[in-house]
Amino acid sequence: MNKKQFDKKVDASFSTVGLMATFFGLIVLAVLVIDVFMDGYKRLSWDFFMNYPSRKPEQAGILSAWVGTLWIMVTTALLAIPLGVGSGIYLEEYARRNRWTDFIEINIANLAGVPSVIYGILGLGLFVRMMHLDRSVLAGGLILALLVLPVIILSTREALRSVPHSIREASYALGATKWQTVRFQVLPAGFGSILTGIILAMSRAIGETAPLITIGALTYIPFLPSPPVSFSKDLPFVNVTLKGFFEPFTVLPIQIFNWVSRPQKGFLINAAAGIIVLLAITLAMNGFAIYLRYKNQKRW
């Protein structure tokens, strides 16, 4: 075998090695999914979704967990989306290039790398103790909103950056103001990519456990936060209340963590069943985001 053939062999074998390395993680993921599914699918039933946690594993369910997750997600989205997108718009469209902007940028890049548990500590000191929000939905939502803010800001900026300048200039030429240009031309053009970023950010927030444990989100919650809208037979028939935001909660990942850390086998099965639900939500959201990104690959 001469050198040329040898090099060709090396090339070909690296290409196999590379493919294997690339897929290694995915194979592990597949094993994980199958393992969890085998462990937990039997527990998945209507009762599992509709029961409160219990000391008896067969009767325990994830009702307070998934309702809590829903509450936290809505709170997080309401806070993080306007703030994150607004911040992204400012940095990309309005901010002048100077030291202050530079500082904000470095700051956001750094925040994106701060471990999530630190956000929990921030929440513990700031929201739970100083603002006396206790272990409420609002405190949890605030923490997760701050946590995903960098993700939303960065993806908004990236989305706006990909909108060509000619579109802005055309809008100005027609007499539009800066905000009109941003609001009616740039934002709609970048909407798909921004949405992708938001979905990814929310899917991250759904799985977060550590920051909510840090503020002491409880695991045994045999009740739900007060619904924001309730109906009654008496006047005024419809009651609107924000009380739910100030009530304690638990979320799906915390419930799973609680079950994983118990020695009884029954709870481990519950944990697996909970993981199936959580994984299904996260993978669906990520899949949707990938699809959106793929669909939105617009070449200007």
Added chain:
Amino acid sequence: MLFKKKVSKFKEALVERLLFCCSLLSVLTTAGIIYVLLSESIGFFKEVSLFKFLTDTQWTPLFVDKHFGILSLLCGTIVTTVIAIAVAVPLGLISAVYLSEYASQKSRVIIKPILEILAAVPTVVYGYFALLFVTPLLRKLIPGLPGFNALSAGLVMGIMIIPLVSSLSEDAMHAVPTGLREGAYALGSHKIQVAFKIVFPAALSGISAAVILAMSRAIGETMIVAIAAGQQPRLTLNPLVPIETITAYIVQVSLGDTPHGTLEYRTIFVCGMTLFLLTFFLNVISFKLRRRFQEVYE
């Protein structure tokens, strides 16, 4: 007409102010983190000297005989991080070279987002996997391995951060100008030579940035180690025993009902401070390195 113009001018200015306030929030968040960590840490160091904190070999704030030696927790963090990096860096880099130099543009576009799903799986799920799948598997290979150990947690953490390493390194390699590759081919190089002798060194600062960021991520990872690595702070670099990381300790204390204002309560913030400083330091280096490779080739 004039009035309308004035209103619109006012509106424009208002919108800009509002948007500016949004971006200010991130600065406030950082300030808030530093304030909360500092204020409680100062209270801690009034009772425990910094010297003791850095040199004591035991960490037992929840026992009667209290010791506050961060080194025992730091060891746990270092062991799990080293294992995770040992998994993620080789696999991530090989995969990055493959995606950047060997894979077709089409498969690159498909594979990359799928890989990122690995990073999207909630960490509590990885914790379950480490404790109930990887550890039993390892126990067959290593008899006598305890149910909680640093090895299993580290390995799973490594798998979780593969996409971080591969995606960022691939970006860096992709940014290397084609001219450099063509030059090497013109001199008779093979693909593998181009990949490892031209592209890899040229992208080195970006690759280092990726590896450092991965380290930072591993140091801050919480749930996997809280579930699978144990709750026994100890001064050891042995991956085969139960340990406790800084992050896992924070979780452990948070689960108990530690009264506000006590020394045990403040340990959360001191640990947070240590964690913040470690990751901040790594993040800044990584950010600077990334900027450098962007400057060179863009």
